[in-house]
Amino acid sequence: MSSFLSQLHFQLSCALQQRIEICKLRQGEHLILGFSIGGGIDQDPGQNPFSEDKSDKGIYVTRVTPGGPAEVAGLMMGDKVMQVNGWDMTMVTHDQARKRLTKKNEDIVRLLVTRKSLEQAVRHSMM
């Protein structure tokens, strides 16, 4: 019984996270991804409208451009960005986050995100 529960927990933890692959779009001289971020350890977390825990200084997606690469890839407003191409994004300043997302030599950006709706769905199913 306990092993089943721990397995279930493991699956649920995995399901809490989502992998998003964004292919940067070339528009003339610019590479665009099509979303905006807020947050960072140098920011005031109390003003983050998307976080549940108001002391959470993580990076959150605040807007997704309709039809842009990010939306196509499945990124959603309110997602919390945990990693970018293997780099940790939970303890970075706002500017560091921006830099990690806009590296010149990368065409594809792989994000690991957490989504509230996923959490809620999981919790709901556990009731």
Added chain:
Amino acid sequence: MMSMQMNEAEGSVKVAEWQQTYYAHDSGIQSGATTMRDDEGTEYSAKKYAVTTTLVENPTEMEAQYTLTRAQRVRAAMFPETLVEGEAVLSTQTDPGQQTNVQRLAEPSQLLKTAIVHLINYQDDAELATRAVPELTKLLADDDAVVVNKAAMIVNQLTRKEASRRVLMQSPQMVAAVVRAMQNTGDMETARCAASILHSLSHQREGLLAIFKSGGIPALVRMLSSPMESVLFYAITTLHNLLLHQEGAKMAVRLADGLQRMVPLLKKSNPKFLAITTDCLQLLSYGNQESKLIILANGGPEGLVFIMRNYNYEKLLWTTSRVLKVLSVCPSNKPAIVEAGGMQALGQHLTGSSQRLTQNCLWTLRNLSDAATKQEGLDGLLQVLVGQLGSDDVNMLTCATGILSNLTCNNSRNKTLVTQCGGVEALIHAVLRAGEKEDVAEPAVCALRHLTSRHQDAELAQNAVRLHYGIPAIVKLLGQPHYWPVVKATVGLIRNLALCPVNQAPLRDAGAIPRLVNLLLKAHQDTQRHASSSQQTYQDGVRMEEIVEGCTGALHILARDPVNRGEIASMQTIPLFVQLLYSYVENVKRVSAGVLCELALDKQSAEMIDAEGASAPLMELLHSNNEGIATYAAAVLFRISEDKSSDYRKRVSVELTHSLFKHDPAAWEMVMFEHDFKTGIPNALSISEPHTSPQAPKAHWIITTIEAHRLD
């Protein structure tokens, strides 16, 4: 008849003189009882005696004859047609039923005036008054206004002489009748007469009692709304005498809404009148909170400040300053007085010749000063106060230092001004002269503490203290016996002085360090002793935690000097500082981390700090929300880790990285760390003093669009 030989012209001159002395009486502020208006009367009497007594041989017979002839004279004056030579007519005029008397009284004024002339010249009016009182009492209640008026005039006459006045005040019915007449009449003259009567009676105890008992106070309060200046004058003076000498009068005046009627009178322009009025206000409001609030509600502060600004009459300024002093302890009145320009107005009178006025103004200013820290236009006052620091009078010094201490608290403009006009030197002299007197020493030291930090001339002030030989005297204040408020202020001042590098050696030479360390130990032991109980220890109103924080803070700044550092460390203070890292008081944590940060620059001290197990609490403090605490903790850790293995240093640096990133980019500038991301080892360059006031975290949460990105 003797009276007929009397020179009528002389009599009318006397009447005229008597009438003119009406308004010249002193207000009688000090004591109503001492102002007698008999003088002109006795003068007349004295003259009269000289004329008559020589003609009679037997004294008792004289008395009887005199009475007869006097009565005849009265009747002669009043009822000339009924007069018969030598006839005994004593009983006639006291017959209450006789209407003819009244009719005679209402005779043309010529007759009446003659009667009055003769009245003035009577010597012993007591008997006359006794007979006349019941009659006059009735006449005062008459339906005919003219009758009432005439009766009032006669009674007024009778009050001019002591004997008849006494008779009047001994008749409660008479006094009550006067009060009623004053209240009910529509005639101005009658009101004035009646008020004058009461005024005369109010100079003696019995008169006051009689007025009080017959409901005179509410009536007099009502008279304060009269348009006639003379009525106002009589009413306020009478009320003043009652307030001074009659028990129960204060309560009665308050109940009759006296304050509400008096405050508007502050707009009048007669200085003597105002002096009496303000004295009444003082008598009513001293010790009575409700009265103070009523005065406030009726615009008292503005009226009183106006007087201070615009009048020169010393007595008036003095009485007004007394009212302001009484009001200045009331928390509701205080801001109103300040807003009305009270500080500036009172400051005008500190250099005059009247000692009592200066002292009152100083006390009042001192009471108001904590509510005036944001006031503008106080430059003149501040300069005068600095001048007064040269006084030898303890009261003056107490006030001047207290006011300066309050006005320089958190006001950089005032601080700069006081510094620039020689305030530092003057305050040092005051401290030297104060000696054991804490009432002077404490505010003086507080003022110096204010002047030596957080304004453009703070450095100037820090240097000035040293240049005027202030350092030894100030350090001495830390010695036994301890008056804790002075100690607390001195410790703060020493901390500020140490901010100036040139002061470090003089402070050391004066023995500041051992004194501070001993105080710190003593205070810390005290807090530990009471640690189990939730009570905080207060001594003389100061908590020992404040002393701990203050001493550690001062030692922190002193430790910037290398020699001082060594001395501090040599006194076995490091274990204590490490222990203070565990304090529940945020500021204590900050200053102890700060002093350890400075001490750790010496290798030996750094080893000792590590040996005391400081790493553990310091690691905790890295995560503190307080920038100063985290900064110092990081610096100490770095300095004590220099000798350690690279693994240890890497671990420390990772912790440091995370903690340091938590803070504002702006706060970053204060800590000039160079962070090498590759190796992760921070190089501490220097750390500047964090703000003493806690900073709120910058309230921003910016949004960046991940779009624009140039291709090369």
